[in-house]
Amino acid sequence: MSGSVAAYRRLWRHRWVPALLLVGVCARVPLQAYVFAVLLLTVERTGSYPVAGVVTAATGIAYAVAVPVHGRLVDRFGQTWPLRIASAVNAVAFTGLLVSAEVRPTAGLLAGWAAAVGLSLPPVAASARALWSRVIDDEAVRRTALAVDAMVLDIALIIGPLLVTAVSAAVGPGWAVGGCAVVLLGGTLWFSTLPPSRSWTPARRGGGLAGPLRSPGIVVLLVVSLLTGALLGVARIGFVEFADEFADGAAGGLGLAAFGAGSLLGGLAYGARSWRWDAAMRMRVILAGYACGVGALALAPNIPVLVALSLPAGFFLAPLVICTFELIGRCAPEGTLTEAFAWGITATFAGSALGNVVAGALAGAELSPGIAFAVAAGFAVLAAAIVTAGTKALADRSTHEAAVPTASGTDDIAEKGS
Secondary structure: OHHHHHHHHHHHHOOOHHHHHHHHHHHHHHHHHHHHHHHHHHHHHHOOHHHHHHHHHHHHHHHHHHHHHHHHHHHHHOOHHHHHHHHHHHHHHHHHHHHHHHHOOOHHHHHHHHHHHHHHOOOHHHHHHHOHHHHOOOHHHHHHHHHHHHHHHHHHHHHHHHHHHHHHHHHOHHHHHHHHHHHHHHHHHHHOOOHHHHOOOOOOOOOOOOHHHHOHHHHHHHHHHHHHHHHHHHHHHHHHHHHHHHOOHHHHHHHHHHHHHHHHHHHHHHHOOOOOOOHHHHHHHHHHHHHHHHHHHHHOOOHHHHHHHHHHHHOOHHHHHHHHHHHHHHHOOOOOHHHHHHHHHHHHHHHHHHHHHHHHHHHHOOOOHHHHHHHHHHHHHHHHHHHHHOHHHHHOOOOOOOOOOOOOOOOOOOOOOO
């Protein structure tokens, strides 16, 4: 434990670490919050959960498609101008979404503008993570940085839904969506002025056309990311629908916040000790616990119990993210680490979009909200089975021995939320 504390202390001594972590919060809070805000806005303007599922799926799919393109542009031209241009286009897309919600809230128009938002989301979090190998030379401290980086996602999961819930209850979800747009724009422009970002240059790209997709281990991890992303997509709408039955749909943010708090605690516990088990074995155990925790949410009889159960249910999220970081670093072929993490983002957001559609269909069938959590747990069970079947591929260290990025390759991974 003392060694872990010392690693955290060494991490904070590095000059740009506080700024990069603050940028991570500024980037991930709106990324985690805006989907929830758009969900509430769509429900308010259309009165339909199936439509809300389609709209949120549209933005998730669009982001999943666009993020490898954004990553390649950053790799080719550096971080500054791709980030600034994307942030400007994204501000226009958010404006179009808000205007459409007020003037003509049809499913097609809302989905179209939501897709434009997803297509133009600037890759701030990915770009910030890509700087770790430049800012930190020590491999052990970089490993700690990956754990802290994953916990930043948990902070966003806590703060984002709470802010959206508060703003939506006070002045309406439209203001929550607008707030997300403003914070994301300001955070991106601020990040693009940081010296490490302005001086960042990518490593030479390799791996051919298929890149990291030629690694069986990466393929296994992408399928797992797809399934766990679907879990979060189903659970997100499940929280809102459950709360809507007892009070107000915005109260679902309390459950999401508790879920994020549990993940933060799980990340702290996971990072506070050394592990003898191989990462692939750890991932199987984590997924099994994740399935049990999320499945227990289906038994909640009311909102207070749901919030209480959300804490242990979320406990496994951050350890799963950290484990995924390690395994992608292990399995990515030489010279393809950035693209491997970018595909991780695509898989996670595609899975989240799939989960949104599934949850919307369940809501349209007027089933009990608890069914959504049972379905979400099923995705974790399936992911655990995939990891078990792909253990040999995940254990293969022949292509890329390092578990964390080095100066020869920068990383970029999905926000589980981000």
